[in-house]
Amino acid sequence: MYFKIDRMCRSDWDQISLIYQEGIETGNATFEQSVPSWESWILNHPLEFAIVARNTDEILGWAALSPTSRRKVYNGVMEVSVYVSEKYRGGGVGLALLKKLIELSEDQGVWTLQAGIFPENQNSIMLHAKCGFKIVGIREKIGKMNGIWRDVVLMERRKHESGID
Template sequence: MHIRLAQLGDVQAIAEIYNQGIEDRSSTFETQPRTSMDVQPWVADMSRHPVLVVEVDGAVVAWANLSSYRARSCYVGIADFSIYLHRDVRGRGIGKALLKALLGEAEERGFWKVLSRIFTFNEASLALCQACGFRTVGVYEKHACLEGRWLDCVIVERVFPSNQPGPDDEAAGA
């Protein structure tokens, strides 16, 4: 297993893995498959928000990324994260290694918080987050509708105290 920053040559594999998550209806409200062109902008500019991939035997089998939480400058140190694994490699510890690597990237890049929303029935993702030091903040009830069914989402966060700005820092202001 090799974890690294994604490259433009990985966008097709990233899209295919993401599309499995869309098909499974267990990880995202998205319903339209993604193409490599949809994914390319994520990988083309990773100056602030990295995309990591896991290779096993030369094939990309998982990816994770950070994305912007909100546009306001006071939230510059907060990132949303996503993580997706190919169906064939789930349950083998790859997700934990990948999420830990992504958290390392987040901390190195100065983020003070990483968060996500996870379907309440996605027990594997909830366990993964707990194992990686996330805390449960609460539940968004009826967060969105997926194929006619309203779904709740657990809000999880991981804070990096070493990166939190002081009260006089510009990023800390509202």
């Protein structure tokens, strides 16, 4: 299957939001219950860390980073989001997106990437592990979704030459 990894832009949002909605409907991708507007979403997702997998005019998946904190000391720590259209799951799209996001983040001085993944989403856990993420813990009953407390697996990936002593 042909696709290329490209920068996300405003004109992609209609397709991105459909893929995001598919993720929401699984019940195992996010605590979000509805897709935000572009204007709301972009406030927490810098465009230099927002990419899409594109096959001509079709978006197959998207990935983005968001800051974990506004405090300066955490400027190099970001949270990962990766979503792939139902039609293209299992075809290498998520892996290509995550690898490119890692490359972009390291080029921009990010030293730690983290992902919070529902334990039921084993495919996402395996994808992140394939890219060097390690499980650092389980955040038990961290949030309620539809009246049910949910756990989140916290995974992290450190840049190899981060200068951490």
